[in-house]
Amino acid sequence: MLQLGDEVTLYSVVFALVLLGTRSPVWTTALTASLYLFLTMFRFPQVPTSRALQVLHPVGPGNVSVVAHRCGGHDAPENTIVAIRESSKNGATAVELDLEFSADSVPILMHDETVDRTTNGSGPLSQMRLSDLGKLDAAAKHRLRDKFAGEKIPTLEQAVEECIKLQLTIYFDVKGHPDEAAAALKELYKKHPVLYNTSIVCSFEPKVIYRMRQSDPEVVTALTHRPWSLSRLGDGAPRFSSPWKHRWMTLLDVALDWAHHHVLWKLCGISAFLIQKNFVSPDYALYWARRGVEVVAWTVNTKVEKDYYQDVLQVNYITDSLVEDCEPHY
Structure with missing residues (x-):
């Protein structure tokens, strides 16, 4: 539940901004009241805490869960069956599966919208049927391809x-296709009811999570977020060469970050918040804990970082490798 302090802060900020923009107490009151009614009528409640904890801490309360990013893409070809097996063998408690679709609408594992980076093929998924994808070598570009x-x-x-x-435990990372993904996952949960207690649906796109909750409100969900993602790349470099576009995107980043932390999480009724590791601190974890939301950090790829998350923060983390230090995938 959103805390009283959050409610007061949220509506006070909205009231002040609208008043500054419109100079009309009537319009300001009406718009602020509309936001309150919208959140009250259309938000989803969080799933029961006991079930969220079962998903997020499968080895027991207080134990940090180690999630293999893209099924552990450093240790084996990402998003493959062999990577899942290697992750299990190397001690992962969970794996992240990237959900995409073939041209004939079959849900598959793939991080990118094309097959170029990871396979010996070339082209967008939107133009490749499952039979075409079946001919490709998913290990062709991996460091352990042999x-x-x-x-x-x-x-x-x-x-x-x-x-x-x-x-x-499964972290379903949905890249897009809100309606198709929600329908596919709903069928999957129907076929395998054990997933309600052993999986979580995550996405950078709030629409995906909201659509999933509409489709099946019993599914445990999470929003994924990286501050400054609109204006900067994963390594921090500016995304745009134009100063004006960079500044505009920076302003949008501020608005998006505020929305994630004050509106979107509540609207979707999430149980976890997946955040880029550089922004996690004890205070940040406490901020979300007070709202009944768990923090999961990504991508944690060195022993020093892993020890910090394991022993100091006691926060679940996502990693590319279960066996050695490596550079992160953004």
Whole structure:
């Protein structure tokens, strides 16, 4: 639940900004009241805390969960069955599965919108049927390509069945396609009810999470966020060369960040907030804990960082490797 202090701050800020913009107490009151009614009528409640904790802490309360990013893409070809198996063998308690769709609308595992970066093929997923994808080598561009040569791009169903067999918690990372993703996941939860207690649906796009809650309000969900993502790349470099565009996107970043922390999380009724590791601190984790939301950090790829999250912050983290230090994927 949103705390009383949050309510007062949220509506006070909105009231002040609208009043400054309109100079009309009537319009200001009406618009602020409309926001209150909108959040009251259309927000989703969080799932029961006991079930969220079961998903987020599968090895027990207080124990940090280690999530293999893209199924552990440093240790094996990302988003493949062999990567899921390697992650389990190397001690992961959960894996992140990136959900995309083939041209014939089959849900598959793939991070990008094209197959170029990870396979021996080329082209957008939107133009490749499942039969086309089945001919590709998903290990072709991996550093351990010789060891894992011939690994295939799995369907979502194949990956989920492997995770269930290995008793791994699943973080479904949905890249887009709100309606298609919600429908596919709803069918998956219907076929495998164990997922309600062993998985969480995550996305950078609030629309995806809201649509998922509309489709099935019993699913545990999370928003994913990186501050300054509109104006800067993952390594911090400016995304645009134009100073004016950079400043405009920076302003939008401020608004988006405020919305995530004060409106969107409540509207979607999330149970976790996945945030880029550089922004996590004890105070930040406490901020979300007071709202009944768990912090999960990404991407934590060195032993020093892992020890800090494990022993000091006691916050779940997502990592590219379970066995050695490595550079992060943004």
